[in-house]
Amino acid sequence: xxxxxxxxxxxxxxxxxxxxxxxxxxxxxxxxxxxxxxxxxxxxxxxxxxxxxxxxxxxxxxxxxxxxxxxxxxxxxxxxxxxxxxxxxxxxxxxxxxxxxxxxxxxxxxxxxxxxxxxxxxxxxxxxxxxxxxxxxxx
Amino acid sequence: xxxxxxxxxxxxxxxxxxxxxxxxxxxxxxxxxxxxxxxxxxxxxxxxxxxxxxxxxxxxxxxxxxxxxxxxxxxxxxxxxxxxxxxxxxxxxxxxxxxxxxxxxxxxxxxxxxxxxxxxxxxxxxxxxxxxxxxxxxxxxxxxxxxxxxxxxxxxxxxxxxxxxxxxxxxxxxxxxxxxxxxxxxxxxxxxxxxxxxxxxxxxxxxxxxxxxxxxxxxxxxxxxxxxxxxxxxxxxxxxxxxxxxxxxx
Ligand code: HEC
Ligand code: HEC
Ligand code: HEC
Numbered sequence: 001x002x003x004x005x006x007x008x009x010x011x012x013x014x015x016x017x018x019x020x021x022x023x024x025x026x027x028x029x030x031x032x033x034x035x036x037x038x039x040x041x042x043x044x045x046x047x048x049x050x051x052x053x054x055x056x057x058x059x060x061x062x063x064x065x066x067x068x069x070x071x072x073x074x075x076x077x078x079x080x081x082x083x084x085x086x087x088x089x090x091x092x093x094x095x096x097x098x099x100x101x102x103x104x105x106x107x108x109x110x111x112x113x114x115x116x117x118x119x120x121x122x123x124x125x126x127x128x129x130x131x132x133x134x135x136x137x138x139x
Numbered sequence: 140x141x142x143x144x145x146x147x148x149x150x151x152x153x154x155x156x157x158x159x160x161x162x163x164x165x166x167x168x169x170x171x172x173x174x175x176x177x178x179x180x181x182x183x184x185x186x187x188x189x190x191x192x193x194x195x196x197x198x199x200x201x202x203x204x205x206x207x208x209x210x211x212x213x214x215x216x217x218x219x220x221x222x223x224x225x226x227x228x229x230x231x232x233x234x235x236x237x238x239x240x241x242x243x244x245x246x247x248x249x250x251x252x253x254x255x256x257x258x259x260x261x262x263x264x265x266x267x268x269x270x271x272x273x274x275x276x277x278x279x280x281x282x283x284x285x286x287x288x289x290x291x292x293x294x295x296x297x298x299x300x301x302x303x304x305x306x307x308x309x310x311x312x313x314x315x316x317x318x319x320x321x322x323x324x325x326x327x328x329x330x331x332x333x334x335x336x337x338x339x340x341x342x343x344x345x346x347x348x349x350x351x352x353x354x355x356x357x358x359x360x361x362x363x364x365x366x367x368x369x370x371x372x373x374x375x376x377x378x379x380x381x382x383x384x385x386x387x388x389x
Contacts, residue, residue, distance in 0.1 A: 053318045064318040092302075099312070101301035109302055111357045116300040121355075 015106060016124050023094055024082030028131075029104070029124035039133025042126050043072075049122065049130060054100070058137065069100060076138040084134050088127050103127065158274070158379035162323035163386060174387040182264060182333035182385025185257065185340045189265025192258055198249025204262070207246060215269040219382055223371045225282040232286045232367050235263050236342060254361035260340045264331045267384035274381055275328055277374040290372030293365060299356030305369075308350075320389065325350075326377040327370060329386020340385060343370055 056065035057072040091100040208214040223234040240251035252259035279287040309325030330343035348358040
């Protein structure tokens with residue numbers, strides 16, 4: 001429970017504290033600034049974001065795009081940075097039954113593979129990079 | 140569209156008037172044709188090996204499966220439709236692999252075959268093949284009830300770092316595409332199956348380990364109580380679905 005507020009996890013990495021306001025986390029995690037080019041790579045990388053398993057995005061040369069979540073095209077017009085950030089941290093705070101994985105959460109997960117236990121799926125810098133990239137996807 | 144994705148976490152198993160569609164229907168026509176053609180289906184190599192082992196004397200007793208069970212085409216017809224099942228002697232839940240290994244240890248006085256070994260896959264596929272086209276029909280009451288309940292709970296609970304339940308993919312999103320794959324209803328009626336990705340026949344539990352891996356969850360050991368109970372639940376989900384072993388899968 002307290003883990004989300006910044007305790008040490010097993011690998012010694014820190015889950016940075018953040019504040020949720022309405023449906024948004026207004027401040028960047030750890031005050032980090034994101035790089036949209038790195039964010040794009042993370043979104044596409046099958047071993048990191050692997051977001052296109054569920055979403056489509058306006059990127060050329062990606063034949064198999066997912067259809068379980070809404071298209072990411074235009075998301076930068078629909079949502080501000082803080083709203084995107086919370087959805088990446090933990091979409092279930094907005095829709096408890098969502099199928100979208102929580103990318104920056106470690107508590108309340110069950111039967112996690114030991115190789116991934118006690119650390120978030122993506123780190124704070126990766127979250128900020130993706131926020132920066134998704135903000136560029138405007139209509 | 141989005142609303143339909145936000146479906147309840149615990150979806151009660153619908154009372155299916157009709158059986159759920161087999162995973163075969165989600166394959167390309169070409170793969171479906173290869174599966175149906177005994178000469179082209181690579182899984183038949185294992186079935187042929189199983190047929191040979193059926194006749195082979197084994198263990199301290201020197202008995203073959205045939206010594207006790209005779210002609211498999213009659214004695215084993217319909218057996219696979221009832222597995223997993225509880226063994227009356229031990230009270231343990233057994234899948235078909237375990238049942239065959241129990242005959243090796245109990246009746247042949249031989250060592251059990253390891254999971255995923257070619258002889259065990261072969262014998263399992265050979266026994267299951269004798270039920271080709273027959274509808275799945277497992278027992279879930281009586282001694283099987285606690286196993287069934289455990290499997291049902293497993294199927295519906297979120298797991299792994301990606302926090303997804305089996306049901307969220309195989310109930311709520313069946314028919315939708317997950318990148319290159321179309322998600323089926325997650326039935327076991329074609330197993331052991333030949334998966335192109337494996338370039339081999341593999342058991343249902345091997346497939347379950349892939350799904351666990353996909354959500355970064357614990358991959359339970361072969362033969363673990365968790366996966367056995369899950370197999371029983373999947374078999375009940377497949378009630379009425381025809382056995383297709385050895386199926387071909389991507
Ligand atoms: C297993 C499926 C799945 C995966 C993987 C996934 N998402 Fe989602 N995502 C969804 C669904 C479904 C929604 C719709 C909202 C809901 O269900 O709560 C959504 C919503 C979103 C939203 C809000 C969009 C809007 O218009 O409101 C954003 C942004 C988003 N996802 C980004 C991502 C990124 C970036 C990744 C990868 C790091 C990702 N998603 C991975 C399923 C997924
Ligand atoms: C010495 C006799 C004997 C041998 C050899 C033997 N079995 Fe059995 N088998 C039995 C008996 C008896 C049962 C009924 C359950 C029990 O008592 O174990 C059985 C049950 C089974 C069942 C379950 C049938 C059902 O109705 O659920 C299968 C499947 C099976 N055997 C397959 C095999 C295979 C495959 C081999 C060879 C590897 C084999 N058996 C070797 C005696 C034998
Ligand atoms: C993120 C989505 C996802 C989750 C969660 C998931 N699976 Fe799967 N599963 C798939 C995909 C994709 C396939 C391959 C295509 C197909 O046959 O459905 C598959 C295949 C299967 C198959 C083989 C079906 C066949 O006909 O060959 C079974 C059985 C299965 N899953 C059961 C499960 C069980 C049990 C769980 C939970 C432990 C689970 N799955 C979790 C996506 C998922």
